[in-house]
Amino acid sequence: MTDLQTTDEFIAQASQMLGQRGFTTDTDTMQPWLTDWRGRYSGSALALASPANTDQVSDLVKLCAKHNIAIVPQGGNSGMSGGATPDMTGTSIILSLRRMNAIRQFDADTRSITCDAGVILQHLHEAAEAERLRFPLTLGGKGSATIGGLISTNAGGTQVLRHGTMRAQVMGLEAVLPDGQIFNSLTPLKKDNRGFDLKQLLIGSEGTLGIVTGATLRLLPEIAGRCVLWAGLDSLIDARKLLLACEKMVGERLEGFEVMPAHSLAAVLDHLPAARSPLQSAHNWNALIELVGTEDTIASLPDLAENFLSIALEKGIISDATIAANEAQAEQFWLLRDSISPAERAIGPAMQHDISVPVERMAEFVTETVPEVESRFPGTTAIAFGHLGDGNVHYHVLAPAGAIRGMWEENEGKEISSFVHDLVTQWGGSISAEHGIGQMKVMELGRLGDPASLSILRSVKEALDPQGLFNPGKLVPGTA
Amino acid sequence: MTDLQTTDEFIAQASQMLGQRGFTTDTDTMQPWLTDWRGRYSGSALALASPANTDQVSDLVKLCAKHNIAIVPQGGNSGMSGGATPDMTGTSIILSLRRMNAIRQFDADTRSITCDAGVILQHLHEAAEAERLRFPLTLGGKGSATIGGLISTNAGGTQVLRHGTMRAQVMGLEAVLPDGQIFNSLTPLKKDNRGFDLKQLLIGSEGTLGIVTGATLRLLPEIAGRCVLWAGLDSLIDARKLLLACEKMVGERLEGFEVMPAHSLAAVLDHLPAARSPLQSAHNWNALIELVGTEDTIASLPDLAENFLSIALEKGIISDATIAANEAQAEQFWLLRDSISPAERAIGPAMQHDISVPVERMAEFVTETVPEVESRFPGTTAIAFGHLGDGNVHYHVLAPAGAIRGMWEENEGKEISSFVHDLVTQWGGSISAEHGIGQMKVMELGRLGDPASLSILRSVKEALDPQGLFNPGKLVPGTA
Structure with a gap:
């Protein structure tokens, strides 16, 4: 059977499995989801699948495994690192979780809520507020970001100082693994020592190890x-x-x-x-x-x-x-x-870096490296702002006056980013504090990552996804 | 080269590498560490290694990999599930972390402490108190339990309700991987999204994926x-x-x-x-x-x-x-x-179960299952007590009057435990809330574990420890 035949067969079977609402190869319908919201990354896809429930996700994943079709999971498409955008080959499908947007269960006693991966953050906030509770994580993209995407990228935001990142909010998880098995830890046990915590592996794995389909999240009493x-x-x-x-x-x-x-x-x-x-x-x-x-x-x-x-x-x-x-x-x-961010974008082109250093060294880091960057790249202005309490600084380098937008970023801009990432690594920091690796930083992670960490990352990826079909080219260096 | 030759060669090289204080095959010296503190599990070992630092652990692990020698890591030997006791073959070594007991760094500003894996919990408490801070986890074995062991078993205790298990206390980790590489995340970054969180994989893995050699732990303000x-x-x-x-x-x-x-x-x-x-x-x-x-x-x-x-x-x-x-x-x-526990042990033999069910169902679970157990095993008394807030109940079944200690546990006792574990599984609970799996529950985990979870557990184990030398026969079913 040729590749073309197996692809046709896959499309026919997937269409039948998911129905018209759940599967399309129509280019107009797919168009908005082939480019990330900031317009930085574009790709092409074989089809857009929108399963209605976890069983359908599982069935689809099994079908993809059989036909060797790669899957790019997508939530609100509001990521910052191109993690939800397919590559240009057009051989993978986008698996959208947006249709799965039900709140499954609410428990006021344990202050928890169980919902589908496609629930939008703002809707979660509203659901919690209606019960005089609150979900303690918020960020700019709350009107589009989905729970599944927030978990897969371990999202941060402005309340991390006190309440932690998304990881701290997840009590239980449901996900489909690369072989189609459903991993379910939704009934939250506060204490469970049956080995290492598997849900921790899925949080922040950017869809490379599993597709998050549901979660149980903690809520807090509303603030007065x-x-x-x-x-x-x-x-x-x-x-x-x-x-x-x-x-x-x-x-x-x-x-x-x-x-x-x-x-x-x-x-x-x-x-x-x-x-x-x-x-x-x-x-x-x-x-x-x-x-x-x-x-x-x-x-x-x-x-x-x-x-x-x-x-x-x-x-x-x-x-x-x-x-x-x-x-x-x-x-x-x-x-x-x-x-x-919008104000500085209005001034001219800029390279933006989402980095962190140990909390106690952040002030020193900014004070020392800002002049270093500005003298190495004359005419630039380095600006640091953000979450001091988390050691997470948004580190922007503004282009010299007269730089041409679009061109400058591709040339001096790239050099600047490498320079900033080198500095961060020397200071014991992270080249991705909260936006994730996606496709944007996967080469940099390969270049600068700690060898022991990279080898665990690669081994675990290969063990759980031996066919390499889950979000290829993202997060794990050298698996494109 | 015969097995005997390679073993002799290993002993000679390890002795030279670690010196007299760091390596012994003397049976008297090894004796206390071949049996767990409750006397339930006994084993035999080729040698007892006590490295002085992380580099020595790494070198020893590489040497073991070369000679195919299995390693049983051990902290205070106060575990509850036989996880630190070698098997009877005498072919593995015990790797004791007790000699590595230094507090490396204390930071009052970030309220954190970095220490060797062999630091005893009580010493950590004292070090924190001296700075008017506290470490918010404690348990009965605090006089012998080590930080490395507490992390490897994700220990609980009586303060989990508010402060979480050991997982919640770990800000950074240092561990030696099965290939001898050192994984180091000791400089804690509050926000770091370079992929899934590798330290989470090591916490609770009972020495099957890595040997914890050091940690950065969070401290809290002292209570008044x-x-x-x-x-x-x-x-x-x-x-x-x-x-x-x-x-x-x-x-x-x-x-x-x-x-x-x-x-x-x-x-x-x-x-x-x-x-x-x-x-x-x-x-x-x-x-x-x-x-x-x-x-x-x-x-x-x-x-x-x-x-x-x-x-x-x-x-x-x-x-x-x-x-x-x-x-x-x-x-x-x-x-x-x-x-x-001691009071009930004084009465007669008992089967003790460390289980958890979803917090909101615990009262119902105890109320319903206690009569179920007692009527299925006439003459027994089922007792539940413990951490209601965590859904973690210590569920003891006391033998009928006249039962013979030692014999009863091996016969009716085992049947009772299977019955209790079946019940817990039916109620969506865990057969190990806080004591871990070790060798005690590895068969039960294989029997009752969720297939998707077990397959991740096995895949990750095989990926990171392909030779199967790190604590064989513990935690991961079917890898003995």
Whole structure:
């Protein structure tokens, strides 16, 4: 049988198995899902499969294994590293989980929710809020990102400082393995020591080891209110001091701690004409701090926030500070933070790096490497901002004035990224803090990854997916 | 070369590599480490290796791989499932981590400590306390259990309800892989999405995939004080209600919630002549509750505890209750809980099962299965006690009066265990909640494990340890 014959046979069988709603080879229908949302990666696919349930996913995977068809799993298609975009060969199928979007079970006693992989993050938030609970992970793409995608990429966001990444939210998991078997740990056991924890292997594996079809997630009591603070600082070293003082003084009420340099704030204020700076004068660095209270602690929160800021001012850690007077102003403060990326994109081309270093070395890392990058690539501006408390910094290098968008990135830009990744590796950091490896960083991981880690990664991949059909070319170097 | 020759050569090379302190074939020296601490499992070994550092572990593992010598890693030899005891063939070596017992680094800012695998839990507690911090995991064997063993078995204990198992404490890991490579993630990155999390694979793998040589662990602020409560209840269903009410009312100040039936308390009071029951009259069930406060919350703790108990009394959830008047009495309450196992052992032979079921079903599970077990095996008494909040119940079945110790366990006892494990599996639970699989439950895991999970377990084992030299016969069914 030729390849063409087996492909035709596969299409015929898959069509029959999944029906019209569940399987299409129509190019117009597939089009939006062949390019990632930022338009950086494009590919081609044999078909788009949209199974209705876990059994259908399992059957489809078995059929693919039989016909040696590669599978690219896809959730909301809002990934940052091209992990859900197929390659150009057109020989793989996209397996969309979007049709599987039911909330299966809600348990107020154990504060947990079990849902399909295709549930959109925002819908999960709403479902939790309706029960006066909350799901403690959020990020910019919440309107499209799906639970399955968030698990497969171990997504982060702005609440990791206190609540951890997606890994910390997953109590149980359901996934289809490369041989079509269904792995099910959805009934959460708080204690289970039957060997190493298999669900941990699937979290963050970007669809290379299994396709997440459902999950049981933890929920937390709703918050009763928040205090959002803005502080001006001289240096990032001071920001680190402020964070430590804050952790000591407000403990578990600290929910977010973000930093941004003067350059970023100025860019945002230019970009958003209606926005105003929270403080009168400009400072080298700005910290955005969110404190939250539950029903029993909310009353004391404003006093605690004021006290904390007075002590920090007194000790000279900060130069100036303010507290959002109301919820509208709190939203304004966060809008400034969330607008950094678009504001800097408006200025000109930039290379963006999602990196982390050990928390205690982050201030030092930024202080030392920013001038290093700028002197090695004259005319560039290096900007670091983001989650100081997690050691996760978004490290952008802005092109020199006059650089041509599209061309600069492919040339000097690539060189800059390699340089930044080298620096991060030297500082004991990670070239992917929260966006994952996907296809974007798979070569860099191969180049810079620790040999022992890479060999485990490759061995486990080969053991679980010997045919190499699950998301080929992503995450695991040298398996394209 | 015959097997004998290669063995002799191995011994000569290992002796030279590790020196007299690090390598012995002396039977007297080996003796204490050939039997587990409860005397249930005995084995034989070619040699006892005690490397001084991680590089020596790596070199030894490479030498073993070359000569095809199996390795049984051992920490404090205080495991509950025979996981650190070699088999009877005498062809494997014991690799003791006890000589590697240094605390490598302490960081008060990030509240973390990095130490060798051989550090004993109690020493870790003391090191943390000296810095006014605490390590939030403890258990009965803390005077001998080592950090490496606790990680390899993902140990639990009495603080899991709030702080999680050992997995939740591990920020970074160092381990030697079966090919001798050193995997090192000791510099903890709070966010690192370079693929699935390899350290998660090693936690709980009982030395079958890697030998843990060091770890970075999280510490918490010291507690300023505690309130220990004792309540009498009519049923386990009420205990579950009490737990939910408690979680709602005291939130994160709830540190422990243990339950024990009337039978267990009576056995303990018989066993410890000086002990007194906390309450005047006997109750079907007893709950032991520990609330803790930090510096800023300790002042309100006694009032909170009193309020909580009055509401529970008022609602009829509990029949009677008391609060330990001082630290000495608090210790007394905990002593009652910790003496259940020895007290019941004093009565006669018993089969002990470390099982878990979904938290919300535990009360129902115990209520339904206890009469089932007792009627299936006439004359036995089934007793459940332990960590209600974790769904983890220690489920003991006491022999009928007159049963002969040693003989009963091997006959009716084994049948009882199979029956209990069948029940647990039917209820969606785990046959090992916290003690691990080791050699004790490896057959049962093979019999009752979910096929998809077992196939991942076996594939990963074969991928990382193709020679099958790391702790053979433990954890992974069918690899002896």
